Structures are given as structure tokens and as C-alpha cells.
Amino acid sequence: MTSEDDSQRLLIWGAGAIGGTIGAYLLRGSFDVTFVDVAADHVGAINERGLSITGPFGNFNVTAPAFTPETLQGQWDTILLCTKAQHTAAAAKALAPHLSPGGVVVSIQNGLNPLIINEHIPSRQVLGSFVNFGADYLEPGVVQYGGRGVVVIGEQDGQLTDRARRVHQMLQHFEPDAVLSPNVFGYLWSKLAYGSLLFATAVTNDSIADALAQPEDRALYTELGREVMRVALAHGVTPEAFNGFDPAAFLPDAGDAAAQASLDEMVAFNRRSVKTHSGIWRDLAVRKRTTEVDAQLGWVVHFGEQHAVPTPLNARLIELIHEIEEGKRDLSRGNLADLRGLMLQERV
DSSP, X not given: OOOHHHHTEEEEEOOSHHHHHHHHHHHHTTOEEEEEOSOHHHHHHHHHHOEEEESTTOOEEEOOOEEOGGGOOOOEEEEEEOSOGGGHHHHHHHHGGGEEEEEEXXXXXXXXXXXXXXXXXXXXXXXXXXXXXXXXXXXTTEEEEEEOOOEEEEETTOOOOHHHHHHHHHHTTTOTTOEXXXXXXXXXXXXXXHHXXXXXXXXXXXXXXXXXXXGGGHHHHHHHHXXXXXXXXXXXXXXXXXXXXXXXXXXXXXXXXXXXXXXXXXXXXXXXXXXXXXXXXXXXXXXXXXXXXXXXXXXXXXXXHHTTOOOHHHHHHHHHHHHHHTTSXXXXXXXXXXXXXXXXXXXX
């Protein structure tokens, strides 16, 4: 049996935009939160001054112990894994000794990361989660929470278990409308399709809303989404709608009008957030570091090859992102012209 005290203890592995925001709200909800992060300056700032949350929902500061992976000791029944997707395998291996027998790891990340965590921790101890709120790491000890979005929790096999309900109740201290779902992978695949659109916006300097609103690029965004949905259907996934993204609008037989309407909804959703640009754009333009492109769109190309479903636009988008990461290409709307040219070639 898990005691009430143990149920209030949780370890957040990755204290950046996602983990920092959720952890701060759970601290205000009287949970016993410990942070882990590989950035020693961020850990130091949290220990010295606390973690500050800024943004339209209020500015506040919380205090909690923070550690780098090398200095952490102890075990927890609940660990929220909130790192960037490309760091999932390393994080899963590092946190495994800190997971109590019978404990659970919740992947609160972009991408199909439970599949990676399963390789290092028994799958029966791994839950999936989907989040779409807007947040940014600003500087050591400071995270901006810029816009609400869907939060979903679920077991990998779709069962509505007691532990999934417990984690769901916990996450409601952050997002009152958090969803307990029997189809968390349906949300994660839809986020891959939406993520494909976000990666395309990130090769420009336009905001998400301004980029998605450009009439000349609408056909490109539509086809990027359709590539992902074709792969999802071939993989036996039932995609789920969220925050303006309507997967039905990007199915192979959906008309262009449906896609236009969904894109309009996504523009409206993003205009309501003070987070104007994606975390992908921040990685490229501000933090000058590698993105999650392989750990997100790489899944689309991987399963596309497995199911013989072509994904030329997403494959080329991955290449463009890498060229920008390597300093071989600048952020520019010309990058979208490259993708549009490929799309026209594919149609010939």
C-alpha cells in the first residue's frame, strides 16, 4: 500500500518549461516536490532563490530542493519525466535507480517517448501523458507559463487504473481540466502531426500564429499533417483532437476546407498565448542548440518506412532543421519555399 505521505511525494526529472511549470503548481497544491535537472546553474538558482513562474496567470515563487542527477539520492513512487525528447533514453537510465519497486514513471514530453522508456524501465511502470500548454525556460530559476492547453494522462494499454486516476487527480492541481484517457497514444500521434506544423513554422522567424495564417503556406501545412495522419492510420492509431488541431481534417480523404478550418482554429488558439514562438524556434534562434526533431518527426519517418507510407515532406523538414542547427542555413521563409517546391515535385 502507498501511504498518503508517499502519494504526495514526487520527483520531477527535468525542471525546464514543462517540469518547472507543473512542479511549481503542484508545490502550491501541497505536494512534496523534488527537482532534478542537468543544468547546474538552474539547479543552483532554484536552491538559492527558489523557482519563479512568470506570465499572465500570475507571478510567484516556490521553494523546493533541486539536484543534478549525480547528486540525487533516494527513491520515489512517482517520477514525472519532463526532459526534451532527445534526452529520454539517458534520463530513463539515470532515474531508474530512484524509482521505487512498484513505482511509476510518467512521460510528460513531446513524442512517443514511453516506447523509449520501456527499453530501460518495465513498461508496466510507465505511463504516458500529453501536454500542449505554452511555457518557456527564460533563465536559471525562471520559467514563463504563457498559455493554457490540454493535459492528458493515460496507461499505455488504455486501462483506466487506480494509479492513472491518482496521477490524473494530481495533475488537476496544475490544469483543472486535465483529461484521463484510454487513448493517450492517440493524443501523442496527433501532437506529432501538430508538431510537424510547428517545426515548419520554426524554420522561419514568424510567430506560430502568423506562420499558420499565411495563405501561400496552407497547402504545405495541410500536406505535412496528412503525411503524419496516413502513418498513424497505417499504425492502427485513432488520433485525438485538441486545442484546434482536428485530426479528421488532415485525413487523406478530408477536403481542403476542413484543413483550412482547423488551421484557423490553431491560429486563434496560439494568438491567445503570450508564448508566440515554439520551443523549437527558441532552440534554434535563441538557445542555439539541437531540437527534438529526430525524437518527434523521426518517429513519423520510421513508422512510415515500416508501413510503406511515404513521408517526403517530413523527411525533408528534418534535414532543414539539421542544416539550421549546424549553421548551414538561416531561419527564413525561403525554407518553406524549399518544402513547397518538393511538394509540387511529389504531385507531378
